[in-house]
Amino acid sequence: MKRLSVLLSLLILASLALAACGPAATQAPGGSTSGYECTDPLGCVKIGPSDPVHIAFWGVLSGADSTLGEDSKRGVEIAIDDKGGKLFGHDILLTSEDAGCTPEGGATAASKLATDTSIVGLVGSTCSDETAGGIAAITKAGLTTISPANTRPSLTSPDRGPDYDGYLRTAHSDAFQGKAVAEFAYNFLGVRKAATIHDGSVYAQALQQVFVDNFKELGGEIVAQEAVAKDATDMKPVLTTIAAKGPEFLYYPVFVAAGGFITAQVRDVPGMENVKLAGSDGIFSPDFLKSAGPNVVGVYLSSPDFSAFTGDYAGFLEKHKAKYGGSTLSTFHAHAYDAANILFAALEKVAVQEADGTIYVPRKALRDAVYATKDFAGITGNLSCSPTGDCGAPVIAVYQVQSDDPASWNPADAANPNPKKVWP
Amino acid sequence: MRTSISERALDAIVSGVLWGFRILIVLAIIIGTVLAIRAGTYTRAQWIDFVIFGVAQGSIYALIALGYTMVYGILRMINFAHGDIFMTGAFGAYFTATWLTKIGFTDRYPVLGLMIPILVAMIIATLIAMLVERIAYRPLRGAPRLVPLISAIGASFFLEYSFRGIFGPGKYAYPPINALEGEWVVLGIGILKVHVVVMVAAGIMMALLYTLVMYTKVGKAMRAVSENQDTAALMGIDVNKTIVSTFAIGAAMAGAAGVLFSLVYRQIDWFMGFTPGIKAFTAAVLGGIGNIPGAMVGGLVLGVFESVGPSLFLEGLGIIRPYQLKDVIAYTMLVMILLFRPSGILGERLTKQKA
């Protein structure tokens, strides 16, 4: 009875508060306030004279893959610094939401961002799974998000559906990456027999399949296509199975955990001593060196080609070093920087500022402006967005690890790069 | 007891399904094995390798399983945090071994370079296990069975995420011991030196433990307490102290297992205890819970099945990517054992008044 009465009194208090609230009244289309009339079909964001311009980042910020998200977030932060922290004389406020690299995490993060009507635009997510779970909520809320790191091909395919209207990316599609690795292996290394391992993640499974298809097309032979559980530790049995098929080249586009275990154990398996090893952007990070140990030297890793970046990448790295000390954490910081700048450019194009400093951002117009991006001079290249949301300039390179010291990680260093670009 | 026709029919269906299930799985294993061997994909040396990998993995499972089985034998409690005790040991060893390698000690005295981290790991694991026992388990003795289980789950999360917070979410490469690189040839079979070390070390630890439990006073007390706490107390045994020492010994074994694991797989992280923990408990059940030799046998059997199974029966049955389903083998085997022989391979050593 006591519990019940406490509960009831609380509920009554809450209900009084809610009853007073009345229905939600967001800026409806056509609803006019002082001078500016919002005619945008998705509504407008009103930013008061003293309010900040609110943008948000969503991606993986906790868990084993958190460096991926942290790296992209830093790109956005540097982009904001480059604007002097201000747009139209208002401060830029960046909030970030952890999506945990899972579809549920993406859905929850997206619904939280969708609830906050002060947000004008988003950068994210980092894992393709997060986008799969969260994009519907974002599009529905009239928001537009630009992902710096999603590489799943289907996210920008022509039949991606209306839920994806609010989705664009500056990252490359894995359709390019898998193809590049296949060409590298067949033409540059001259191998003819390849094997692959994936870890049951969407990313790895799709990417190795792209590689397999392209490698076969080039005339190569796939001798084994294996998979392990994401939490597997003992890789020797699966490597023995692969060894029995006699490959010259092993491609494992997995994440750091499985990548580390495979790399550390592969040389212990008879028959695998001289097989060439390659991974992809999922393990293109100092974390991989830390987890793999001495065997990592010589491993090939595919990644966006940093030397093909047309913009001032060196300048970006300077700023990064000054702000965070140390080198970059993963692959997609420059893509995140570009994503944020595309968003800012579109905002500058469509936002309307009144005399008292109030800004109105029509949501649909903003989205259209992002899609209309053409020859945008970013770090990663001259970017133009396609009608299906691809803004990236996909130039893939293959790097080779030179040292197992994580501190030496610096693929863009002129004199002593680690890993070092070997192709093309 | 009332028995209607429908009830008897139900009984018949149940036993029919059970038998069908058993026969199906046995058939699948036999057919798969025959087909795999006839396909001749693997050489004899490779089959032997599979077994050796399995034995190495199995000895680690066995060492962890000992802690589960001992604690279960005494308190009838699944110590869910035991896998994480294993992780704490590995972390303690990692920092010690990295330092020893850095100052060049490991290269000069490889044997000590192996022993010292193991010792450190055992001490750290023991201390943390005793702390966990004191805070999360001891006050709950006598509470309903599920209460300590949930507390143990809580302790498991707490340990995992504490280590994650303190040492970071990344993965660390365990420093290799140069003297242990490469392989030894025994009876014409090449075995990795690390594997030999792991098997020998695990064997020694288990022998020591067995002696301790069977032939010392502490061991006698443990066995007495696991038979009946009240009677043991009446016989002048300090029940509390005995329980603490059980936790401590189990944790020491897990700590040592942590180092052996790191030596073989060369990578550690904060979550590394979870899966081996569950596997080890499976091993303990396989061997017959509460039974110390059972835990050893269970661990080895599980390790070998996991290593050989995918290429032996799954590949033979034409299942693609068999290693993805490695854990399915482990769990199916568990269910099989529970169906065929509910008390485990060697039989459980529990008093009759169980669950």
Next chain:
Amino acid sequence: MMNNTNKENSLWAAIKIGLLGGAVALFISLVGMAEVFSKRDVVEKTMTLGQFVLLAISVASGLLAARRTAALLDKPNTASQAAAGLIAGFFSAAILTLFVIIGAKINIRTVFLNASPGLYSMLTLNQGVSGVWILPAAGAVSGLLGALSLSLPNAVRRPLFHAILFIFFMALFSGLFRVVMINQSGFWEKTAKYLFSQTGMTRPGAAIFFALVVAISAFWSAKGQAIKTNVANLPKGRQIGLRVIAFAVIAFIALGLPLVSGAFIAQVIVIVALFILMGLGLNITLGFAGLLDLGFVAFYAIGAYTVGLLTSYGQYGLQHISFWAAIPLAVLVAMAAGFTLGLPVLGVRGDYLAIATLGFGEIVRLLAGSDFLAKYFGGPQGIIGIQKPCIGVLGEFTKVDVPRVCYSLFDAAKPGIELSTPQSIYYIAVASAILIAFVSWRLRESRLGRAWMAIREDEDVAEALGVNLIQTKLLAYMLGAAMAGLGGAIFATLIGSIFATSMQLIVSINVASLIIVGGMGSIPGVIVGAIALIGLPELLREVSEFRYLLYGATLIIMMLAKPEGLWPSKTTQRELHHLDAGTSAE
């Protein structure tokens, strides 16, 4: 004069308590909580969350030490208690002080990741090592305050305590309140901006909340008892009337909430409702029948995959039926799965059952995500494009990857109502949870329910009394599975895609934990447990990094403090008190 030995004892006790507090403070700093929390404010420009937590430890140490002194001394007085508090507070900060001094000399960051310059400057209020004296000073003062609070009269201390607790709570949830209120625009927007800052509360906001809570708490402790007796003394008819009003209010809130709160809170409530569904299901197998199932997620997965396969417009969709037709099928399939998985483990008892079911849960997840069965379940790529529920008529399925159009029931040219947002799924989830709660309540009171409880207490006796073990156990599995299957079905529609990686063992563990934390066998307990263990961590996304750390600590503390659960059923409560009669447990 005081007894000499006791004086020494109490001094030592105070030091010990202080050192323990210091160890906790050090742990919080090393684990990274202190620094992350210092980026959040309790009161803007006055106190960060990190400072609040560290000071709270010192205050608590002081309070405990003072209380301990009072218990140790023959004639406790305020002065000795204050001294104990001061000492404990000092020592609670002493460990951190040492840590800062050592950290400034030696780089311990290679091992302890969070021993960063940021942490040191946070601990010394940006003064560097020269300002390290601030720590013990603040600790000692807080300890003293904690001790002195003990000598305040109850009527003053409790409202103060409540107010501080409330402020802490509001600070944690300030972001949530702020966004919801700002979305209402007008008066509420202005209020929100007055009360809350971007990172916490504003000074006037904190002052207002403080005053409000002190007033309410003081009023309640003065008049609460009288009000309660008045209500109890009301005539029966008026009491029922009050209940009806309360019910109406709850219903009104439940219906209106998603309209006001926006997508996020609705989403969190849906997730809580899904866990309530699973919890109620497991409550039947575990709470009623006493069968511990650690693979419960298997049924959730089966429900989700059934709906996915039946309704998806993606390449793995089989039938393209509507959500409403798929739901009962999903429940049936889950029940059938409960039957088939239940059969083999019928004879398995106790913890063996737990581990066997755990194995089943893992097998289901591994198979669903495997390449081997990928042509049916999508493997790692999962099942995407799950059709949203439509109130109206669904258009024909035309082509893979094209969702079917939802037309109005009355006019085929107009669009119908598509339940695509979390706010609309909310109604389905909450309605299902209420329905299932009602069903399990009726089940518990039924003949079957009593049979389950008989099995839980003693299988052999139950059998001797004529309970058919096989039938009763199988029914427990099947009904439990059906409820979890319903949860999974709703989950699939909420997210719109399913991946095997969502079906981890941790889901089963969460469900088992929430039942026991709520109170085993208790239906309101399941609801309270789900809110506490699933809802609160979801809402507190800002501290998501430490979510599971706090979750683990909560589980341990809950089991130590309230082993019978937050809202135990009457029988469990009685049993536990019976058990505890001999021991000194609280």
